[in-house]
Amino acid sequence: MKTTTKLATALLAATLLHPAAGFAQTVGPNGESATPSSDVVLSDEDIAALSGQGYKAALLWHTSSDFINAVSAGANDEFARAGVDVVVTTDAGFDAAKQRSDIETALSAGPNVILSLPLDPVTSAAAFREAVESDVELVFLSNLPADYVHGTDYAAIVTDDLFQMGKQAADVLAEAIGGEGEVGYIFHDASYYVTNQRDQAFKTTIETDYPDISIVAEQGISDPARAEELASAMLLQNPELDGIYVTWAEPADGVLAALRGAGNTETKIVTLDLSEPVALDMVRGGNVAGIVADEAYELGRAMAAVGLKALLDQETPAFVVAPALTVTADNVAEGWQQSLRRDAPASVLAAQ
Amino acid sequence: MTAPQSAAPTTPSLLARLSGANLQQYVVYVGFLAIFLFFAVVLRDSGFLTQRNLINIILQTAPVTIMAIGLVFALSAGEIDLSIGSTVAVSALGGAMAMAAFPQAALLAGIGAGLGMGLLVGLVNGALVAYLRLPSFLVTLATMGLFAGVARSLTQLRSIPVTDPVFTGLFGSGNLFGIPSLVIWTIAAVAIGHFIFRQTKYGAHVLATGDNARAAMVTGIKVPRVRLSVFLISGAMAGLAGLLYSGRLQAAKYTLGETDLMTVIAAVIVGGTLLNGGKGSIIGALVGSLMMGMLNNGLILMGLSVSDQMIVRGLIILIAVAVSLRETSR
Numbered sequence: 001m002k003t004t005t006k007l008a009t010a011l012l013a014a015t016l017l018h019p020a021a022g023f024a025q026t027v028g029p030n031g032e033s034a035t036p037s038s039d040v041v042l043s044d045e046d047i048a049a050l051s052g053q054g055y056k057a058a059l060l061w062h063t064s065s066d067f068i069n070a071v072s073a074g075a076n077d078e079f080a081r082a083g084v085d086v087v088v089t090t091d092a093g094f095d096a097a098k099q100r101s102d103i104e105t106a107l108s109a110g111p112n113v114i115l116s117l118p119l120d121p122v123t124s125a126a127a128f129r130e131a132v133e134s135d136v137e138l139v140f141l142s143n144l145p146a147d148y149v150h151g152t153d154y155a156a157i158v159t160d161d162l163f164q165m166g167k168q169a170a171d172v173l174a175e176a177i178g179g180e181g182e183v184g185y186i187f188h189d190a191s192y193y194v195t196n197q198r199d200q201a202f203k204t205t206i207e208t209d210y211p212d213i214s215i216v217a218e219q220g221i222s223d224p225a226r227a228e229e230l231a232s233a234m235l236l237q238n239p240e241l242d243g244i245y246v247t248w249a250e251p252a253d254g255v256l257a258a259l260r261g262a263g264n265t266e267t268k269i270v271t272l273d274l275s276e277p278v279a280l281d282m283v284r285g286g287n288v289a290g291i292v293a294d295e296a297y298e299l300g301r302a303m304a305a306v307g308l309k310a311l312l313d314q315e316t317p318a319f320v321v322a323p324a325l326t327v328t329a330d331n332v333a334e335g336w337q338q339s340l341r342r343d344a345p346a347s348v349l350a351a352q
Numbered sequence: 353m354t355a356p357q358s359a360a361p362t363t364p365s366l367l368a369r370l371s372g373a374n375l376q377q378y379v380v381y382v383g384f385l386a387i388f389l390f391f392a393v394v395l396r397d398s399g400f401l402t403q404r405n406l407i408n409i410i411l412q413t414a415p416v417t418i419m420a421i422g423l424v425f426a427l428s429a430g431e432i433d434l435s436i437g438s439t440v441a442v443s444a445l446g447g448a449m450a451m452a453a454f455p456q457a458a459l460l461a462g463i464g465a466g467l468g469m470g471l472l473v474g475l476v477n478g479a480l481v482a483y484l485r486l487p488s489f490l491v492t493l494a495t496m497g498l499f500a501g502v503a504r505s506l507t508q509l510r511s512i513p514v515t516d517p518v519f520t521g522l523f524g525s526g527n528l529f530g531i532p533s534l535v536i537w538t539i540a541a542v543a544i545g546h547f548i549f550r551q552t553k554y555g556a557h558v559l560a561t562g563d564n565a566r567a568a569m570v571t572g573i574k575v576p577r578v579r580l581s582v583f584l585i586s587g588a589m590a591g592l593a594g595l596l597y598s599g600r601l602q603a604a605k606y607t608l609g610e611t612d613l614m615t616v617i618a619a620v621i622v623g624g625t626l627l628n629g630g631k632g633s634i635i636g637a638l639v640g641s642l643m644m645g646m647l648n649n650g651l652i653l654m655g656l657s658v659s660d661q662m663i664v665r666g667l668i669i670l671i672a673v674a675v676s677l678r679e680t681s682r
Contacts, residue, residue, distance in 0.1 A: 097597055102652070104412065120511050
């Protein structure tokens with residue numbers, strides 16, 4: 001995908017040129033500079049202008065998950081604050097054709113703002129065209145339809161700092177294994193921009209920042225249900241693995257099961273996105289060294305806010321970024337609050 | 353003594369049909385009407401009844417309807433084709449790749465490669481089932497996985513844009529005298545499929561093969577050829593659906609068709625085709641497909657959460673299937 005390659009190259013270039021941590025490392029798909037999500041806020045005048053106007057919004061997601069629930073919560077709360085009615089919520093199940101259908105159906109309900117994660121730049125370009133022509137304000141999560149122009153076609157892209165997530169995962173794992181050793185790299189073997197970016201960032205950081213750590217085993221996974229058998233095979237072939245990176249929390253469950261099955265308490269795991277079973281293992285001092293999470297609620301809030309600003313004909317930043325955060329056994333409760341705006345699961349809090 | 357000329361089951365007179373306790377085959381039409389009326393009332397201010405929305409439902413269900421036509425033939429002959437979803441993907445990708453490779457003859461290349469892939473899958477399935485006498489469930493389960501893998505590796509998961517305006521106009525994004533091309537394709541495919549199924553000797557042979565293959569063979573029907581042919585039809589229909597998807601999305605991707613198998617099966621069964629063969633309905637499959645598209649559309653417009661949409665949809669399909677199939681065990 002051209003856009004992804006451009007973004008990856010831009011991110012890598014930005015990293016090498018700006019070693020200081022922070023938003024300087026992340027640029028948008030067309031080189032746009034990042035605006036922190038904390039800068040995108042609806043003022044009291046904005047709220048007053050929006051209330052009582054009968055505006056409607058639609059949330060057209062690509063899948064259902066804890067992450068999407070939190071993003072939706074942030075968006076729903078912000079829309080409610082502004083008196084905007086969320087009329088339609090859909091889940092495309094990673095199916096490009098269903099996403100197209102969802103958009104068409106949603107347009108029948110007459111929304112003024114649509115929040116969505118386009119499944120891939122190529123198929124979503126035609127899919128969202130009708131929404132663009134209907135003058136609906138579009139806000140995209142993490143991904144952008146090919147050749148869409150900021151301002152005319154869409155209001156903003158809002159994303160978690162995909163590069164930072166992968167990088168912080170590398171940092172956590174490196175620290176957990178003492179800065180040297182051999183690691184396994186379990187990546188998402190599908191054409192999905194979000195995981196592809198994060199996985200690549202982990203790999204790049206290990207290769208660039210940690211010369212004493214080498215990735216000795218790579219395994220792609222597309223069906224989380226197969227994680228346990230793939231991890232078992234990896235461990236069988238590399239019994240001395242110091243650490244494993246797992247692309248997201250659902251396959252991480254399977255990797256943990258593989259480690260338990262092998263009686264392995266030494267190998268450290270790092271993964272992305274909060275999940276109860278993975279966090280429980282971490283809090284109990286098991287294999288999980290850390291989880292890198294994004295501020296999902298904040299993403300939703302920022303998406304709604306920027307969409308409504310566009311509705312009010314205000315200038316909107318092209319590329320809005322919400323921070324990534326590293327969650328370890330020490331800050332589990334705060335991590336859940338900051339990322340998902342709710343309490344960590346009872347089992348996790350009890351095990352602390 | 354000459355064998356009977358044809359194995360076509362005699363169609364009972366209209367009166368006989370109505371007076372028989374055979375009303376279950378009309379359940380899909382009643383169900384469709386009931387659901388339509390429900391949404392028409394509840395969603396009257398939410399955009400359900402707009403011309404745009406109703407046409408959208410036809411556009412969204414067109415590929416499934418076309419695949420359903422192929423599956424009606426396969427099921428009626430006593431077989432099943434689980435590979436249709438994967439066939440959609442390889443056909444769409446094959447067509448898109450051919451169009452990118454031969455831009456001067458894009459339309460011909462796209463149609464040739466797309467339908468060609470569909471027929472190829474159908475040939476593989478049909479040959480294994482008809483001549484090696486392998487069970488179609490297992491054969492098509494295997495080819496489903498095989499061709500899903502092929503689809504993934506064809507472009508290393510990348511999507512291919514489909515930009516030829518004649519192709520996209522013809523296959524999913526264009527209009528003819530204001531009628532969207534997908535609507536025309538649906539009507540044409542259903543009309544031709546229904547005619548062949550109901551009005552030709554071939555259609556009768558398909559039903560006879562599914563009803564009782566041994567008896568059909570005794571009466572002179574070339575059962576292996578019939579079996580091979582229904583897989584070719586199913587594959588070709590899936591190939592056509594692939595072309596329609598890529599025309600509508602203006603891109604081809606390995607995920608196309610991945611989730612359609614269960615929807616197609618549901619549409620076909622709810623529409624009155626028997627899983628065991630011997631009885632089928634193309635029109636019923638069309639109405640079944642439209643009913644499910646309408647259900648998806650209406651539940652979304654009602655503002656239900658995604659989880660509730662899935663629960664309600666499952667319940668309604670359960671009721672529809674239970675009512676329509678209850679009679680067949682008698």
